[in-house]
Structures are given as structure tokens and as C-alpha cells.
Amino acid sequence: MSTEPTPAITVVAAIIRGEDGRICLSKRPDHKHQGGRWEFPGGKVEPGERLDEALARELYEELGMASSLSSPFMTIAHQYPDLHVTLHFRDVTGWRGVPTGREGQQVAWFALSDLAELSFPAANQPVVTAIMLPPCLAIVPDTIELNTLLTGIERLDSMQTGVYLRAWSQHPARERILETCRRAGVRVWLRADSPLGMAGGMPEGVFGLHLPASVLMGCSRRPDFSGVVSAACHDQQALDKAVSLGLDSALISPVNPTTTHPDQPALGWERAGQWACGLPLACYMLGGVGPEDICLAREHGAVGVAGIRAFWS
Ligand SMILES: Nc1nc2c([nH]c(=O)n2[C@H]2C[C@H](O)[C@@H](COP(=O)(O)OP(=O)(O)OP(=O)(O)O)O2)c(=O)[nH]1
Ligand SMILES: [Mg+2]
Known part of the structure; x- marks a missing residue:
């Protein structure tokens, strides 16, 4: 039996709300971990990066969004069979540009009432519920x-x-x-x-x-x-x-x-x-x-x- 520890990563992900209250999501490419599921755009935090910096970088790389400001929304630690993830979800409070899939990924806006029908990575269930709750x-x-x-x-x-x-x-x-x-x-x-x-x-x-x-x-x-x-x-x-x-x-x-x-x-x-x-x-x-x-x-x-x-x- 292997004694290798499960790899662990820290991830930041964005809750981007449109003026009409809809939420911007992107679809993970099929070949990636949790592929084919809808995700909150974001990615791995690099060593030495603050969470807000990491999110601004990811949003620029993945969606072409500039000057993203964000604040903490929820943190979830989740154990997948092959990976331990700590996901820092942040509310994006200010940005420029129109979110566009710069890595070929599908990007779409969803009404809160449609979120329950989508397939998300298993770790996301608490954050999907939390988004629907009033503050x-x-x-x-x-x-x-x-x-x-x-x-x-x-x-x-x-x-x-x-x-x-x-x-x-x-x-x-x-x-x-x-x-x-x-x-x-x-x-x-x-x-x-x-x-x-x-x-x-x-x-x-x-x-x-x-x-x-x-x-x-x-x-x-x-x-x-x-x-x-x-x-x-x-x-x-x-x-x-x-x-x-x-x-x-x-x-x-x-x-x-x-x-x-x-x-x-x-x-x-x-x-x-x-x-x-x-x-x-x-x-x-x-x-x-x-x-x-x-x-x-x-x-x-x-x-x-x-x-x-x-x-x-
Ligand atoms: N971005 C994002 N990742 C999520 C969510 N839920 C969830 O379990 N994850 C997991 C899937 C991945 O294992 C990890 C994110 O890694 P990633 O592949 O997007 O990282 P990255 O953007 O830096 O991509 P790469 O440079 O490694 O290709 O977190 C989510 O809502 N958004
Ligand atoms: Mg990513």
C-alpha cells in the first residue's frame, strides 16, 4: 500500500455577480481534474502570492478581466480521492472588461435559480447554497x-x-x-x-x-x-x-x-x-x-x- 501523502493545493475562485444578479461561471476542460463541470473561475495560488493578487491574476489569464478587486466569501477544505483542496471563494467587487474564455473554455452567466441544475465539482455544494442565501x-x-x-x-x-x-x-x-x-x-x-x-x-x-x-x-x-x-x-x-x-x-x-x-x-x-x-x-x-x-x-x-x-x- 502506498504511503505517499495526497497532494494538497490552495485555490482561489471568483464569485462574479452581474448587475442583474446573475453569476459568471466557466466550464472546466474535460481533460482536467473535475473536468466537464462548471466552476467559479480561478486557479492555484502561487507561492508568496496573496489571495486577492492570485485571483486578479487568474481572472486576467482565464477571462481577460482587468483590475479585479475582491473580498472573502467562503473557504472550503475538501478531500477528493486524489487531491486535497483548500478553496478560497472571493466576491469580486470591481473589474473591467467582459469575461471571455481566453483558454477556450465555455463561459456563461446563470440566474441563481438555475445553479441547482448545474454539475459542479463535489467541493462546491456549500458555496452554491451560500450564494443563494441573503447576507x-x-x-x-x-x-x-x-x-x-x-x-x-x-x-x-x-x-x-x-x-x-x-x-x-x-x-x-x-x-x-x-x-x-x-x-x-x-x-x-x-x-x-x-x-x-x-x-x-x-x-x-x-x-x-x-x-x-x-x-x-x-x-x-x-x-x-x-x-x-x-x-x-x-x-x-x-x-x-x-x-x-x-x-x-x-x-x-x-x-x-x-x-x-x-x-x-x-x-x-x-x-x-x-x-x-x-x-x-x-x-x-x-x-x-x-x-x-x-x-x-x-x-x-x-x-x-x-x-x-x-x-x-
Ligand atoms: N477554479 C476552481 N477550481 C475548483 C473549483 N472547485 C473545485 O473543486 N476546484 C478544484 C479543481 C482543481 O483541482 C483546482 C483548481 O485548479 P485549476 O486546474 O483550475 O488551476 P489553474 O487554473 O491554476 O490551472 P493550471 O494552470 O494548473 O492548468 O480546484 C471551483 O469552483 N473553481
Ligand atoms: Mg483554473
Whole structure:
């Protein structure tokens, strides 16, 4: 039996969003590793290169794009049978030129709703899910007035913010709230009340199912739900559980001290970032954070922020 270690490479790859929200992908040539699948354009980081420099170089070489600026989006470590890859996905925030396949590869723009149909390298599944998630998750306070809630939902930017109904998930007014979300195009999460999901089944058009920590720890498998499944994670054990169940997303908390949970020690950004980086899960940072912290959350390996107070005042 061979004792040769599996080769390991570090890769940067670009999330390029058009003004219409579509995503630019290229097709890997058939003869290459993971050939014939759609990829986020990019390639191997060279020794001594910073990630942003490496991505700008790759985007110029592969797509003819100049002056690419980028910021961290998600890091995935993945073991293929023959190769260990660490993939740093970055949001491309500024570029010039029209992306063109300069190495003969096919390049195309896809709507978010079409991504699920494409064949990607196996490592990419978490990032494909993460791209479809809004950068903010607004958690509905237990005590808000119904009319204030409905008006608040109508005012949200639906591309930017999704809504987690939490205590309102089984409320008699739930259908009215869901209808308001549908009309406003706002993606909505409901709270699972058992390891199997929702008693009474999931209503039509719900985007996410969220597992509170106690429900998560009681799960022996991923709940049956075709949408996004997320979980509350206050410790490493919960994150391990979320990963082992193959969940899509984790809410890591509390990042900062909060007035609602003064007894819970805050993790701080550094520790929360250590938890989030490299996980095959889209993480939201929760606890004393707001929309102004999206960039900070992304720098710490998360896709965005979740909060209560910051979103409904
Ligand atoms: N660019 C890119 N690579 C990915 C993705 N997902 C994924 O598993 N990979 C893997 C496939 C490859 O093993 C590796 C990227 O290597 P590459 O062949 O594109 O590297 P490169 O552009 O520097 O090409 P070359 O000079 O070696 O020909 O990462 C992805 O979304 N984008
Ligand atoms: Mg490449």
C-alpha cells in the first residue's frame, strides 16, 4: 500500500455577480481534474502570492478581466480521492472588461435559480447554497406587534434580507405573515419544533427550516425538507453535529455580548471566525451584530449576519 501523502493545493475562485444578479461561471476542460463541470473561475495560488493578487491574476489569464478587486466569501477544505483542496471563494467587487474564455473554455452567466441544475465539482455544494442565501437574516422578536411586523417585512430589501419567524412559526397569524413575505419576495425560515421538522408539515414557499440547539442535538438525520436547513450553534459540538447531518447553514452565537443573554460569554470575532472558517456550511454571525457588520462577518468566514434588534427598529 502506498504511503505517499495526497497532494494538497490552495485555490482561489471568483464569485462574479452581474448587475442583474446573475453569476459568471466557466466550464472546466474535460481533460482536467473535475473536468466537464462548471466552476467559479480561478486557479492555484502561487507561492508568496496573496489571495486577492492570485485571483486578479487568474481572472486576467482565464477571462481577460482587468483590475479585479475582491473580498472573502467562503473557504472550503475538501478531500477528493486524489487531491486535497483548500478553496478560497472571493466576491469580486470591481473589474473591467467582459469575461471571455481566453483558454477556450465555455463561459456563461446563470440566474441563481438555475445553479441547482448545474454539475459542479463535489467541493462546491456549500458555496452554491451560500450564494443563494441573503447576507442578512432578520429574526422576528417574540413580542413585536403583528402590524409592525408586517410593515417591517414590506420595507425589507428582499435581495439583502431573509426573515426567521422563530416564535411566530406556529402562530395563528402565520399564513398572513407568509403571504406578506411572498408578496415582498422575502425568503422566510420557520422554526423546527422536533428533530423531524415541523409538526403539520411545511407550508408552501418556505425557504428555510431552522433547528434550535436542543432540536439539533436530538436529530439523527437531516430533517426531510427540500429547502435550506440551518441550526443554532453555540459550541463546537453543535457545529460538528450540523456538519455531520449535512446541514446547509449555521447561526454562530453570541459573537458579541447581548443584553438578552447577559449570562452567555461572548465568543468574540476571532473565535467565531476560527469556528466558521473552513466549514462546509454557510455561517451567519449572531449576537450584538447588525447589517454594518456584513464585511467583518465575511472576513471571518461567514456569509453574513443574523440579528433581532438591528432589523426591526
Ligand atoms: N477554479 C476552481 N477550481 C475548483 C473549483 N472547485 C473545485 O473543486 N476546484 C478544484 C479543481 C482543481 O483541482 C483546482 C483548481 O485548479 P485549476 O486546474 O483550475 O488551476 P489553474 O487554473 O491554476 O490551472 P493550471 O494552470 O494548473 O492548468 O480546484 C471551483 O469552483 N473553481
Ligand atoms: Mg483554473
